[in-house]
Amino acid sequence: MTIRTKRGVLAAVAALSAAACFALPVATSLSAKNVARHDVLEITFVHSNEYENPFMDAAVDVVFTSAGGREMRVGGFYHGSDEAPVVMAVTQANGRAELGYAYRRHDLWKARLAVPETGEWSYVFTFTNMAGGRATGSGRFACTAGGAACHGFLRINPSNAFRWVHDDGTPFYGVGLQECLGDNGRSGSLLAGMNLEGPFRENRPASWPPLPEGPLFLQGPGGGLVNGDIYFRRYTQCGFNLFRYSQNNCSPKLFNEYDRYLPHECRMVDELLQRVRAYGLRVMYGLFGYQNVHQDAPEDERKMAGVKRFVKYSVDRWGAYADIWQLLNEQVATSAWYAVIVPYLRSIDPYRHPVTTSWERPELDGIDVNAPHAYQTEHPLISDSMTARNAARWKAFGKPVIVGEEGNRVVMTNAPPGSGGVWDPASAQRMRVRLWAALFNEMSFIFWNTSYAKDGHYMNIWLGPYERQHVSALQAFSRRLDAAVKMATPVLSDTNTARAYGLASAECAAAYLFHSSTHTAPLANLAVTIDVPRDGAAYWYNPADGAIVTAMTAAAGIQTFTAPSFVVDLALLVTAAGAPDNDNDGAGNDVDQDDDNDGVPDTFDVFPLEPSESKDTDGDMIGDATDADDDGDGIPDDANANGIPDFKEMDMDGDGVPRAHALPWDAFPDDPNEWRDADANGIGDNAQCP
CATH class of the missing domain: 2.60.40.1180 (Golgi alpha-mannosidase II)
Incomplete structure (x- = not known):
């Protein structure tokens, strides 16, 4: 039976149907019959319908029960469809054109659980609509111990309020990043067109100071257009372990009006978080970003009810992937607004994630994490003391500090020689010193990465191979620290x-x-x-x-x-635990001749801790594997001599799978035998096939 509802008559339909509930046709499937501990189990519900607003007109509730009797209740959510969307330009009310997405089918709901215990689990679901329709069902699955990397969510260290541990008690020393994200190639994905490092722009504004001579200041095309697999592999293999995302913050909105969300934009966030988690990154998830959430009207129950509904939708959809909730981004909200939203969020979150916000409000009882933003280009001789002073000031509230946005900042029309805003010749060193001072002062940074060009913005930071190498060195050191330091x-x-x-x-x-x-x-x-x-x-x-x-x-x-x-x-x-070991091969850096295990001995490796790079022919701090012009002669590289610059070619290995702006993309663009890496372990799926 298919039920058609209109918002103006829902109450009447519900009243007429209240006396006689009817069965809804709902088919279900599990993402897996066996799931590793702390991984995510997903139930898919297929239900054909003609709902006017499927986000609100149907609901799913699931109760999971472990073998030991632990119950966890999660809400389901309207997912939209599993088909590829029709991508189109949509003119907004302000006249601005933005990408929009349309589905032919609207028949999928889902429910997710990050499974916290091993053993046999059972579940019971109820699927209802506002017309009185109802479907119920049950099922079972098993949770296994999983691998060594399955540590669980982040928790504030119970023995030190300024440090972090995982669910299993292992320490977490965070180094994070974030990016501007969008569907730049009209592929329906936030991951199909990301960027690694590039040089100064060829179209640099004339009003900016001229660049000095030398290889560090070369201008040219960016060669770093990649997909999300390449991007996250580069950063995580060097120790980045925390990712921040929030909607409408150099990223798509997830709703234009309350109670009616954007299904494909939400689906793109699913894909993003799933790949981020596959690469081992923990997640600070921003619920609202710059969205208007009536933060000046907490007494208006109707408006706040709409805000709460999206909070619930977010918990149901992304709670299994998030580690820390961030409510707002660089917005001012009254204490009364937080007094409404924070208790509600805690009441529906089955995972008990810590809560933070921006602008920071560490004085509020409901805020667990102080998350200020900091952009500056300090003198290199004070990078350590500036960081230590900031840490002491931000820690004064007795709560852990994660700087939610960190980077450089200059006024470009008056920039020092060679400064591109996001990068300058001392940028990598300042970043390194800030990171070490932060580690020793119980604080973490999330860097806003803008590395497509060294002058890509007047603020943020350019994270290239030297910067990644510095993080790798820090994290190898921190792995020898226990949770009690x-x-x-x-x-x-x-x-x-x-x-x-x-x-x-x-x-x-x-x-x-x-x-x-x-x-x-x-x-x-x-x-x-x-x-x-x-x-x-x-x-x-x-x-x-x-x-x-x-x-x-x-x-x-x-x-x-x-x-x-x-x-x-x-x-x-x-x-007594042994020397730091960057590549975790059991040989400490004191005896290992190849610390990043890339096959190039450290003595010949320009980037001995960056396994994807080993050469820098022109000395521009961009490794040859990424550089569009390895020798800096102003002529883009053309390795296959086909007349097309390599940075413009989307399928250099000729396997028929482009490296960017396509679905699927090639996770191994230099290997004609591999293109997919489902488990994000750096080994192609074909090589792993039995």
Whole structure:
């Protein structure tokens, strides 16, 4: 039976049908019969209909029960369709043309659960509509232990309010990124046309200062048009582990009016979050971004009811993928607005995710995370102390700090020589120092990545291979820290030329040294005194490239270590767990001759911690694997000599699958035998077929 409803007569239809409910035709299927712990199980409901507003005119409720009797209730949501949409230009009320999407069928609902326990699970669902129709059903599935990477959601560390752990107690030291996202190729995906690093723009505005001479300031085409698999593989293999997304924030809106959402835009967010999670990134999910959510009218129950309905839709649809909820982006809302929305969000969230917002409101009881935004281009000699001061100020509320947007900022018409806003010659070093100072001061950054061009914007940051390498070095170091580390105070032999920051637990101790007087000459004979908790080894570690400068044994107790000479920064790790190991191959960086396991020995690798890059022929800080003009001669590369620049070719390996602006895309654009990587492990699906 198909029920047609109109909003003006729904109440009447419901009243007439109340006395006699009728069965709805609903078919169901499971995404899998076996799911790993903390992975997402999805139930699909197929229901033909002619609803005027399927978002509101039908509802799904599912109760899951574990073998031990734990119950979890989740709501289903209207998904739209599994068919490819018709993509078209839609003129908005303001006269602006935007992409729109249309389906021929509108028959899919879904429900999702991030499964928290192993064992046999059962579920019971109820599918209803406003005319009195009803369908019920049940099913079973199994949850297995999963792999070593299945750690669960992020939680505030119960033993240190400024740190993070996963559900299983393993520590999380976050380094995040975010991007402007859109369906740039009209493919119906946010992931089909992303960008890696490019040089200064060829069409640089004439009003901006001229660029200096030299390879770092070359102008040219960006060669980095890629798909989401290539993009996220590049960043996650170097240690980025946190991703921020919010609607209507250099990203599509998910609704134009309350109670009537945009199904394909929501489906594109599904795809984004599923790939992000496949690559191991945790998620800060922004519910509203810049959308108007009546933040000045919390007393208006009708308006707030509409806001709450989208909150519920978001929890039902994306709660299984999110780790942290962020309510707004750079908006002001009254305390009364938060007093309405935050308790409601908590009441319907089965996963108990922490809550934050922007502009930040850490003084409110309902806000768990302080998430300020910070853009600046400070002098390189104060990157550490600026970060430490900011951390102390933001931590004053006793809550963890994740800087929700971090990057550089300049006025482009008065920019220093060689500055492109998002990048300048000292940008990678400043980023590195900020990251190390943040790690040692119990704070995390989410960088706003704008790397298609070194002058892509007056603010944000250009994240190229050196920047990724710096993150890789940091994360290899942090993997030797346990969840119990807290700030400590090392003692320096000379505080006029250097600053020091410390961490310590019952298992390890660490120090970060920063040369604060100059970066043009090395600092020698600096000694640092720390409390070593147990016998182990001490490693002097280069934050720039992860090299072990020297190693020695270290006995428990108060010990003084003399640092090798260094120019900018140096780190000390004392542990019994072994040296940092960037590629996790079991051979620490002190003995491994190829720390990124890319087949190129470190001594010959320009980017020894970036496994996708090893050469930089023209010295522009863009690896040859990405550079559109490897030798910097102004002529784009044409490796196959077919007269078409490589950066314009969409199928260089000739396998018939384009690398971008297409569905499907080629996750391995240089391998004619591979194009898909379903599990995001860097090995093509064909190679993994039995």
